[in-house]
Amino acid sequence: MRKFAIIGLGKLGTTVAKFLAERGAEVIAVDKNADLVDELKEIVDLAVKLDATDEEALRSQGIDKVDVAIVSMGENFEAAVMATALLKGKLGVPLVITRASPTESGIREKILKLVGADRIVLPEVEMGQKLAQSLLLTHIVDYVPISEKYSAAEIEAPRSFWGKNIGDLNIRRRYKVSILEIKRSYLGKNGKKTEKINYLPQADDLVEEGDLLLVLGELEDIERLSEG
Amino acid sequence: MRKFAIIGLGKLGTTVAKFLAERGAEVIAVDKNADLVDELKEIVDLAVKLDATDEEALRSQGIDKVDVAIVSMGENFEAAVMATALLKGKLGVPLVITRASPTESGIREKILKLVGADRIVLPEVEMGQKLAQSLLLTHIVDYVPISEKYSAAEIEAPRSFWGKNIGDLNIRRRYKVSILEIKRSYLGKNGKKTEKINYLPQADDLVEEGDLLLVLGELEDIERLSEG
């Protein structure tokens, strides 16, 4: 498994460090704030207080031997630039992923790329755009962009589908969309709501009122299908 | 189209307000910081400086008439709780989505749900988990979770596929994975790298060295396929 270094233990850095360590990956976590370092001491292989803009400090902790480094210091742009440049330029880390804060012109992303960042992440922007896009699609419960062309989405089964079987509806030919799952809620004996999921439904499976359909296709086709 | 109110114009709030307004939605943007409000005056229908914990101020700007409100004040938890409670409890906004900051026990999310938030978003956590998961999958270039069971992923075409056509590889039967796209890079006449995408490839389409495959299936099956 690859070895990881997480530089900056804010909300993003801490989430990534914990997720990787819990699945057995070797993780070195670094921050200048001792309290944040202490929180992770029990969870990761090595958690150490140091200044990430100090090349010798990074090298002394074996950061030059990791496969991937994640730099997450959104509010401290100068430190993010310096750490990225050192990790890529001086320590030779093969993959450096740096978190940036959005600016009108994107100048921060350009500078980070210039000093060697292999990938830039902008959590609030990526999340904000996905949230806003899903809110614009009125009949769609949740939406996941997959590529330029394809999306997955959870939609309420349109009224015209209720009581009909998948074969008769001929969805792939009429709408150019595939159904991956049908999710149906039941009221159990104890009055608790339970959910049953029918994966890759067959031609004779029925669609009922209240069903949620997980579908795959182009967004326009999914919108058309969701309006039934 | 639905009417939206965006409360708090940090990175997330600003991204959502701009995305919705650029696509024609009616947006009211609110913040106590005049500079942030001024930035959006040209872009949204109404941008106004006010304290979001003041019920009369919210009502005076017609926030009780919107369909969706997004509360994005991650660092100011008390204001987020108060604004959420007012929007849902007093102003009757049908859908309130509130941004939270992660805590060890998840107590902030629980309180926000208690005072009426319909949905909670945690950008750094959701982004951090997705980033960490994609880093653990070594042969996978990018990964998109779709549901509990299904994921989409971009993988490098395994060596055993080079020079073979899709029909002969029998991928759906052997690996239980579908191929949505084959992405191939060319070096154009001017020496620039261009990309060509083959959507929903047919049985006689060839896979070549260097191709990227966009696939859909269960993560374990995708990992097995990517190791060829």
Ligand SMILES: Nc1ncnc2c1ncn2[C@@H]1O[C@H](COP(=O)(O)OP(=O)(O)OP(=O)(O)O)[C@@H](O)[C@H]1O
């Ligand atoms: N020079 C430095 N060396 C090491 N750690 C640093 C340095 N400068 C800042 N940090 C640490 O980086 C962490 C993240 O800082 P910041 O708040 O800028 O990030 P963020 O990416 O916005 O966080 P979040 O993921 O919480 O949104 C802080 O814990 C801070 O102590």
Ligand SMILES: Nc1ncnc2c1ncn2[C@@H]1O[C@H](COP(=O)(O)OP(=O)(O)OP(=O)(O)O)[C@@H](O)[C@H]1O
């Ligand atoms: N009572 C309030 N009324 C209106 N606006 C407020 C109030 N309290 C805070 N804000 C505004 O909310 C905005 C977001 O604040 P904060 O930095 O807490 O959010 P955030 O969600 O972490 O931001 P980001 O999306 O940038 O990560 C700020 O611009 C701040 O001025």
